[in-house]
Amino acid sequence: MYLTKIVVENFQSYYDSSSINLEKNLNLLLGTIGAGKSKLFNAFYWNFFGEIYKTENGWCTVGSSNFLAVFNKKVLKETQENENIKVKVVLSIKSDKDYTVSRYIEIKKLNDNDFNSEKNWKFINEELVVSFDNSEGNRINIDNHYDARDYIVKKLLPKEISKYIWFQGETLNELIDIGNGKSFKDAINFISYIGYYDKNIEIANELIDKIEKTLRKEKKRDTTNEQEFNKISYAIEDLERKLPSYQESLQNTTIELQQIDKVIDDIDKRLDDINEFIELKNKKEKLDRERKYILEEIEKFDKNISNLFSKHWILYATEALLADGFEKLHSYQKWYEENQNNNPTGLPYNIPDPKYLKEMLDNLKCYICGEKFEKDSKAFLNIENRYKIATGELEEFKQKNKEQLNINNKVIEILSNQSTIKSKVNSIKPDIKSNLTKNAGLNNRKSELLEEISKINDEITILQEKHGNKITANFLLEKNKYNYNIKERDIIKTKIKNLSETIYRLNQELKRKKEELNKIPTKSNVEYKEEKMLTYLYFIQNSYEKTKESEFNKLISKIEDKANDILIKTTKANKVINGKIYIDRDSYIIKLIDLDNLNGNRDINVGHLTLMKMCIINAIVLISNDYKNKSYPFISDAPTSDLDDGTTKLYYKVLDEEFEQSIIMTKDLFTYKDGKNVVNKDALKDFNFKNVYVIEKDGASINLTESNSFSCLKKII
Amino acid sequence: MEIEEKIISEIMNSFTEQGKLDKSLLSQINKLIIYQSVQVTDKDKTDKDAINYIENKLYDLFTKNK
Numbered sequence: 106m107y108l109t110k111i112v113v114e115n116f117q118s119y120y121d122s123s124s125i126n127l128e129k130n131l132n133l134l135l136g137t138i139g140a141g142k143s144k145l146f147n148a149f150y151w152n153f154f155g156e157i158y159k160t161e162n163g164w165c166t167v168g169s170s171n172f173l174a175v176f177n178k179k180v181l182k183e184t185q186e187n188e189n190i191k192v193k194v195v196l197s198i199k200s201d202k203d204y205t206v207s208r209y210i211e212i213k214k215l216n217d218n219d220f221n222s223e224k225n226w227k228f229i230n231e232e233l234v235v236s237f238d239n240s241e242g243n244r245i246n247i248d249n250h251y252d253a254r255d256y257i258v259k260k261l262l263p264k265e266i267s268k269y270i271w272f273q274g275e276t277l278n279e280l281i282d283i284g285n286g287k288s289f290k291d292a293i294n295f296i297s298y299i300g301y302y303d304k305n306i307e308i309a310n311e312l313i314d315k316i317e318k319t320l321r322k323e324k325k326r327d328t329t330n331e332q333e334f335n336k337i338s339y340a341i342e343d344l345e346r347k348l349p350s351y352q353e354s355l356q357n358t359t360i361e362l363q364q365i366d367k368v369i370d371d372i373d374k375r376l377d378d379i380n381e382f383i384e385l386k387n388k389k390e391k392l393d394r395e396r397k398y399i400l401e402e403i404e405k406f407d408k409n410i411s412n413l414f415s416k417h418w419i420l421y422a423t424e425a426l427l428a429d430g431f432e433k434l435h436s437y438q439k440w441y442e443e444n445q446n447n448n449p450t451g452l453p454y455n456i457p458d459p460k461y462l463k464e465m466l467d468n469l470k471c472y473i474c475g476e477k478f479e480k481d482s483k484a485f486l487n488i489e490n491r492y493k494i495a496t497g498e499l500e501e502f503k504q505k506n507k508e509q510l511n512i513n514n515k516v517i518e519i520l521s522n523q524s525t526i527k528s529k530v531n532s533i534k535p536d537i538k539s540n541l542t543k544n545a546g547l548n549n550r551k552s553e554l555l556e557e558i559s560k561i562n563d564e565i566t567i568l569q570e571k572h573g574n575k576i577t578a579n580f581l582l583e584k585n586k587y588n589y590n591i592k593e594r595d596i597i598k599t600k601i602k603n604l605s606e607t608i609y610r611l612n613q614e615l616k617r618k619k620e621e622l623n624k625i626p627t628k629s630n631v632e633y634k635e636e637k638m639l640t641y642l643y644f645i646q647n648s649y650e651k652t653k654e655s656e657f658n659k660l661i662s663k664i665e666d667k668a669n670d671i672l673i674k675t676t677k678a679n680k681v682i683n684g685k686i687y688i689d690r691d692s693y694i695i696k697l698i699d700l701d702n703l704n705g706n707r708d709i710n711v712g713h714l715t716l717m718k719m720c721i722i723n724a725i726v727l728i729s730n731d732y733k734n735k736s737y738p739f740i741s742d743a744p745t746s747d748l749d750d751g752t753t754k755l756y757y758k759v760l761d762e763e764f765e766q767s768i769i770m771t772k773d774l775f776t777y778k779d780g781k782n783v784v785n786k787d788a789l790k791d792f793n794f795k796n797v798y799v800i801e802k803d804g805a806s807i808n809l810t811e812s813n814s815f816s817c818l819k820k821i822i
Numbered sequence: 823m824e825i826e827e828k829i830i831s832e833i834m835n836s837f838t839e840q841g842k843l844d845k846s847l848l849s850q851i852n853k854l855i856i857y858q859s860v861q862v863t864d865k866d867k868t869d870k871d872a873i874n875y876i877e878n879k880l881y882d883l884f885t886k887n888k
Contacts, residue, residue: 298829304859305829311873312855316880634884641851644843648836648852656832733825 106200106261107738107766108149114193114209115177116151117144120804120815127768128796131761133789134770134818136800137782141816142770143273145800146742149768150271151175152194152208153257154264155233158273158742169228172210173221178811179804181220189213189229198261202237206257220812235261262737266295270726274743281695281718289721290693296729297660302653309646313639314345317619320635327627337622344615351611355604358597365594372587379580382565386577389561396554399547406544413537424530431523434516441513462492660728661688667724668717674759675716678751686717695721712748719744719756727763738766745773754792761794770800789822797822826853826860847883854879 112124118141125134136142147157156164157174167175176192184190193209211229218225233253236246247253258264262271269280269292281289294300321338328334461472465488470477478484668686684697697717723739730736739760745753753773760767776785789797799821804814833852840848858872867875 298825298832301825301829301856301860301863304863305833305855308855308859308862308869308872308876311869312876312880315873315877634881638880638884641843641848644837644840645833645848645852645855648833652833652836655836 106198106736108196108768109199110195110197111145111148111152112193112195113145113148115180115190116148116175116192116194117141117157117177118802118811118814118816119144119148120177120179123816123818125798125818125820127766129766130764130796131757131794132766132768132796132798133757133774133794134768134798134800135772135774135784136770136816137772137775140772140800140802142772142800143742144816145818146271146273146740146770147175148194149196149740150267150273152196152206153262153271154267155208155231155254158275160275163276167210168231170223172212172228172231173223173226175210176212177815178221179813179815181214182812184214184220186214186217200261204261205236206234206253206261207236208233263295266292266726266729269295269722269729270737271740272722272742272744274741274745277715277718277722277744281721289688289695292725293657293660293664293693296725297656297732299653299657299660302649302656306646306649306653309642309649313642313646316635316638316642320633320639321622323633323635324622324625324627327629327631329626329628334622334625337618337625341615341618341622344611344618348608348611348615351604351608355601355608358601358604362594362597362601365590365597369587369590369594372583372590375583376580376587379577379583382569383577383580385561385565389558389565392554392558392561396551396558399551399554403544403547403551406540406547410537410540410544413533413540424527427526427530431520434520438513438516438520441509441516459492459495462488462495466492658690661690663728664688664721664724667727668720671720671723671756671759671763672716675720675752675755678749678755686720712752715745716748716752716756723759723763736765738768739764740768742770743772744769745771748773750788754788757794758792784821786821795822796820826856829856829860850883851880 107129108127110124110126112122113119114122134142134145143158151157151167155168156166158164159174165171165174172192173181176190180190189211190213191209191211193207195205195207198204198206208231210231213227213229214220215225215227231250232248233250234246234248235253235256236244239245247256268276272280280292294303321341325331325334325338457472465472466485469480469485471484471488476484665686665688672686684699687696687698688694689696695717697713726737726739745756748756750773753771757769760769774785774788775782776788777783784797784799797820799819801817801819802809802814803817830853833856834849837845837848837852854876858867858876861867862869862872
């Protein structure tokens with residue numbers, strides 16, 4: 106069986122009429138938070154069963170009361186007084202025939218007062234119609250509401266397993282309670298023939314009882330020892346009277362045990378939470394201490410850095426000054442060297458010696474070239490000038506020359522230390538850098554710590570909200586409750602043991618008495634029909650018991666295998682220790698065990714737990730399809746909220762491969778780009794998903810409300 | 823295959839040590855119980871009606887096979 110089309114009209118967030126064609130295999134309906142995914146899931150479920158799921162209330166029936174829950178707010182608002190409106194969902198289904206299931210509710214607006222109040226509306230009618238073509242090709246309409254409802258449950262989708270096959274992600278814990286085998290046992294009974302086997306056994310037992318009684322009556326008339334026969338017969342009747350009350354008591358005590366197990370489980374969870382709270386508090390305190398230390402360290406570094414920082418800036422300035430100074434010194438040195446040899450004669454000022462210059466002036470003859478000259482001639486004046494410099498100004502020059510030489514020596518000394526000065530200046534830079542790096546590291550750690558503390562605070566807040574602020578004060582109270590209930594459970598267990606032993610003893614006694622009764626000879630010595638019947642019935646009853654046990658074990662193994670197969674396929678994206686899903690045969694408790702330690706549970710996180718539950722649900726549904734030789738479309742809203750991206754996609758792939766049809770509403774497969782959520786089309790292509798629809802909000806562009814916006818369906822692949 | 827037929831077939835497969843019991847008779851009684859039991863499970867019949875029906879049929883069968 107698979108769905109080919111859904112039409113929604115004025116249903117919840119869907120205004121007017123919207124429809125999509127559905128295909129075999131996987132159909133993905135993508136929508137961000139609040140787009141209308143859960144409302145579409147509700148449309149499927151309401152169409153078949155007249156119920157919707159609300160996060161705050163769980164499953165709710167919608168009919169002559171609570172009808173506004175299915176109507177679109179925009180249409181409720183826009184409807185005029187005395188005007189009628191309809192909400193309608195139509196599903197087209199392909200199975201052994203082409204079916205159409207149509208459900209609608211019609212209401213009338215009584216006045217223009219608050220449109221959200223049912224008292225301002227009149228319920229007119231609800232109609233459910235199942236239509237199909239019969240073998241002669243004539244259209245059959247089952248339009249009686251109750252007949253149509255029964256037809257759906259019997260022929261299309263059994264109500265008992267509907268919540269597994271059409272599965273609301275939020276109800277996952279109700280469907281499969283890992284720590285309590287009852288929900289799983291119920292699911293097993295729903296999907297398999299185990300319930301039928303139980304009934305077979307019950308009927309065979311009642312039949313045996315009845316025929317045994319008839320046989321006793323027959324034999325009583327025919328017995329050779331009436332007194333003995335009556336004595337044993339009364340004993341049998343007495344035992345038969347006693348046994349049901351013991352059995353009832355055992356049944357009630359077993360229920361008590363289940364209830365107390367649930368109470369212990371709840372306290373255990375609360376104690377776990379309290380322990381978690383205490384652990385978190387300790388962790389927070391440790392982190393706070395680390396944060397304090399780091400803040401102190403940061404402060405120290407900050408101070409150090411502020412000192413270094415000013416030094417650093419001075420150094421930068423000094424560096425520039427030094428560079429400038431060195432350049433000037435180089436210029437000076439160059440000038441000095443150039444000017445050393447830069448006088449008009451090209452000779453040092455003390456050459457020739459002034460005494461020779463005096464003689465040249467007295468003798469009017471140049472000693473250098475040997476030429477004579479006239480007094481006051483140009484040559485005379487030149488030598489006289491030189492003599493004056495050499496005698497009068499020479500001392501000054503000598504002094505200047507000496508000072509310049511000293512300066513020059515200093516310059517040379519400074520310049521020779523240039524690289525040392527530079528390296529001293531530069532050596533401070535790495536210090537600053539190293540300090541800055543350390544400080545950045547500390548700041549990073551500080552951010553990490555603050556983030557960790559914030560997360561822990563959130564977790565603490567959640568736990569406090571869940572258990573009240575006196576969470577640790579409750580610890581002792583809860584612990585006492587836990588111990589009390591454990592003791593009570595032990596008492597109940599002992600009671601069950603005693604009752605079971607008594608029932609066993611009484612049954613053995615009954616069996617013995619029956620054998621004794623059979624040994625008393627009859628007068629006619631004939632074989633009674635009832636005796637023969639009972640021989641066959643005992644054999645059949647025994648076979649029923651054995652077959653039930655064997656079928657049950659086979660079924661559990663099949664579910665385990667299928668669930669593990671799905672688990673392996675969906676977790677191959679991650680290199681993690683997945684363990685193996687194991688179902689305890691006695692308690693039906695589902696465990697995830699480590700492959701190296703088959704007796705021990707594995708520590709599992711929320712993602713693993715969700716995945717494990719989904720693997721079990723899918724395995725149950727697939728095996729149910731197999732058992733009942735029918736395939737149902739698997740429809741689910743938000744099944745993958747707790748899973749990572751890769752696992753989510755692989756899970757969809759499994760659904761695509763395993764189910765004839767699966768319809769998944771999900772907020773996954775979106776990516777954040779340019780300030781908004783957009784469909785991650787690359788991911789869709791990678792996995793070759795073929796039937797993909799987007800659910801988007803339309804209507805008002807800002808300040809969206811339920812009565813000014815509505816959901817739209819669009820096929821994108 | 824209908825549910826009844828599947829269950830009947832499973833039960834018949836378990837009839838391996840019937841000894842002197844007539845296999846055909848076993849099969850008839852088994853079918854009788856299972857068909858009635860499925861009707862009771864599907865709420866088409868009450869337990870009491872189903873048991874009375876089987877009982878009557880059993881008497882018929884064992885009268886014939888006497």
